[in-house]
Amino acid sequence: MQQTLILLKPDAVQRRLVGTLLDRFERKGLRLVGLKLVSAGREIAERHYAVHKGKPFYESLLTFLTSGPTVAMVWEGREAVAACRVLMGLTDGAKSPPGTIRGDYGLSVQNNLVHGSDSPENAAAEIALWFRPDELVSFAQTDAAWVG
DSSP, rough: EEEEEEEEEEEHTTTTTTHHHHHHHHHOOOOOEEEEEEEEEEHHHHHTTTGGTTTHHHHHHHHHHHEEEEEEEEEETHHHHHHHHHHHOOOSGGSSSSHHHHHHHHSSSSOOSEEEEESSHHHHHHHHHHGGGGGOOOOTTTTTTHHO
16 A cells, blocks of 8 residues: 655645645545644754755745644555645646646645655655655555445
8 A cells, every 4th residue: 555645735724724635635535544743943944844945946845835734644555646736737837727626626836736756766765855764554444345
């Protein structure tokens, strides 16, 4: 079973979209195995966005992620990384199709509501950055036979 990290960024929290967005992942059939509300400090933001260091938008990414509370989640399921990426939509909400999180709720490129891991390898690294192993819960999903 594949796991992925999803962050509901400060704009999603400030706009009171947490429950609505969490519902999208649940309705897809993914299993929530980790959830917490955090105030990301600069250190975790720098580590999370290390791949963008040196790019013109790097500092604004750090400022945005540290600007308010973030909901960190780990979702598990068949092809969880790809499934979550489809649910999220394109980075630019104005160009993202309706029915996706960003297509339905976003217009900005930077304030795009949600982050999702882009590969299983990055998911493992990002999960380890945001969660300790004892913060993840494994359980038998009673409807597993119905969702894959």
